[in-house]
Amino acid sequence: VQLVQSGAEVKKPGASVKLSCKTSGYTFTTFYIHWVRQAPGQGLEWMGIINPSGGNTIYEQKFQGRVTMTRDTSTSTVYMELSSLRSEDTAIYYCARDRDQYVDRKIFDPWGQGTLVTVSS
Amino acid sequence: EVVLTQSPATLSLSPGERATLSCRASQSVSSYLAWYQQKPGQAPRLLIYDASNRATGIAARFSGSGSGTDFTLTISSLEPEDFAVYYCQHRFNWPPTFGQGTRLEIK
Numbered sequence: 001v002q003l004v005q006s007g008a009e010v011k012k013p014g015a016s017v018k019l020s021c022k023t024s025g026y027t028f029t030t031f032y033i034h035w036v037r038q039a040p041g042q043g044l045e046w047m048g049i050i051n052p053s054g055g056n057t058i059y060e061q062k063f064q065g066r067v068t069m070t071r072d073t074s075t076s077t078v079y080m081e082l083s084s085l086r087s088e089d090t091a092i093y094y095c096a097r098d099r100d101q102y103v104d105r106k107i108f109d110p111w112g113q114g115t116l117v118t119v120s121s
Numbered sequence: 122e123v124v125l126t127q128s129p130a131t132l133s134l135s136p137g138e139r140a141t142l143s144c145r146a147s148q149s150v151s152s153y154l155a156w157y158q159q160k161p162g163q164a165p166r167l168l169i170y171d172a173s174n175r176a177t178g179i180a181a182r183f184s185g186s187g188s189g190t191d192f193t194l195t196i197s198s199l200e201p202e203d204f205a206v207y208y209c210q211h212r213f214n215w216p217p218t219f220g221q222g223t224r225l226e227i228k
Contacts, residue, residue, distance in 0.1 A: 044157075044165065044208055044219040060216045094164055099176075106212035107155055109176060111164035 021095030
């Protein structure tokens with residue numbers, strides 16, 4: 001099982017960023033995918049979840065209106081777009097698969113390698 | 122949302138010693154608590170889920186206990202590769218949240 005994320009991004013305040021998480025080694029549509037971020041030197045913050053089967057999503061209230069999670073079943077890839085970026089969004093963004101099939105148990109295993117997003121003018 | 126408080130913030134021990142890390146929840150999370158290890162420059166790795174179940178491939182020296190609001194991660198005899206940051210995380214309700222982490226450093 002592998003989750004391979006896209007490369008680092010540098011964005012200006014107010015811009016949007018779209019990150020990818022390409023999965024392999026398992027049946028893409030049977031495991032939920034989460035996004036978790038980590039600001040420099042800080043802890044972990046859950047952002048949301050997507051069901052790759054139907055595309056259903058649940059977002060953390062803090063990010064409602066700014067985050068969109070989508071998926072492409074033809075390439076087994078999940079995307080996370082964050083808009084209206086501000087400096088506080090500078091962080092490493094991780095995708096993580098849910099541990100068990102067919103249910104959103106919110107146990108994160110395994111994780112992608114992370115994508116650094118830097119927001120700076 | 123459930124607030125998880127980890128203690129201590131930093132734990133200084135020597136290889137071979139026993140490590141005891143704590144995580145306290147602001148309300149009961151039943152047994153729905155996980156522990157992750159994060160090394161510098163790496164993604165977190167699942168160690169323990171549902172309070173006491175070791176994840177696949179995790180060494181037997183790692184064990185978890187607790188229920189309700191108080192949880193413990195124990196490393197029975199520290200190996201050099203165990204020095205890292207450890208996070209607890211609940212899955213009792215939405216949103217899942219993490220503790221602020223305990224840094225385990227070499228004394």
